[in-house]
Amino acid sequence: MKTCIIIDDENKARLLLRNMLHEVAPDISILADCDDLPSGIKAIKKLRPDIVFLDIEMPGHSGLSILDFFEPDEVHFDIVFTTGYSEYAIQAFKLSAIDYLLKPINPEMLQQTMQRIAKNDEKNKLHQYKALQNNFNNDNNDKCIVVNLTGSTRFIKIKDIIMFEAEGSYCKIFMKGNEKLTVSKNLKYFEEALMGITHFFRCHKSYLINLKYVLEFNRSEGDIFLEEKLTAVLSADKTDVLIDKMKQLA
Template identity: 40%
Template structure:
């Protein structure tokens, strides 16, 4: 497996190299670069399968990698190394991009390597594009959903509601398509915490209030999205829902 490390701190770069070789002796570190520009040149020269990419680099951020490649050129996988905050971590997860937090722990690094080996190499352009949008704004803009043929990129604004199904959730879109994700509803509630368009109206439903057409009372309150979709609102949430719709 050919690997390139792009990390501006030499000590951190050397330590990461040592840890990788201890985890898997078959890993070939073909180059170590200390800024994105030299990293781009190295990627084009060596055509690695996997890149460890620091987010915080001098001059250019690691997130600007897309600026130097055409979509068809990105046929490698990336594992970001980052000392990010909670929002950034959620952005990585929603964009289906792998990451390890600094200071890097051997067990977490090993997990990332094993995850890479289990997955087929797929083009990462759309995933990186989604990450760039997600990490630069307080609200997640796109969600990357793994499917049998690769990944689907969903715009958050197109989500009508998310339904809890045990430890999974089902995402319903405005185009009448739905997807299942292996995240619970509480996780999505945390992801959309700063997005005022989403509110938990029931233990089983997180909804986008922009799609609510009316609220009816019939042995309890219900949010109406269309004639076929009416979801219950618990009494404790009705005032919050009305206030959010009004604002």
């Protein structure tokens, strides 16, 4: 049986999440609920839960500062952040590959989150939580996207990504320095994670490009030439969109 702790300064929010968990995940044991981060940290260290449901915006301490109170080898739990923040903040979660629940919490989304956690054997996500802190606190130039590889995790600076290319359920990431990675995420995953960063453009069903690296567009062939001798394809109906976006970029 998995165990959890709920940390939220709003009593109503804690009670609602508790009731939802009883409905969608009856096999989970709720060890405690806490109304601020300091009391939550004490409970985590004492009770050692499997999962912590953590509100971000609380008086005194932001939920994002939780890592400041633990040594790396103490982060033995999964964190599911709960937030009422805007799309800007949600993008930070997506880039960092971190579970989050948008308030008001939807029971179906809670159930999907619990299913993902049950399938994930990796207990220590410290690197991803640190990436989340970085992505919350920095502008687009310093943000990074987290990708899990076989036996390791990479933090790729968004500014260093030239393009993504779909390869079935996988995706190739092309970066500065002629580096290429193949990851087990589809192109739509990265498109959604980068939504709001205007210089990334889904130019074709198989390509997502960084407009800052575009060198030339061949109208007759529909080819986009980028730095590092890379080429992407432009869908015929997106020619005007590409031109407009390049003008805005300039």
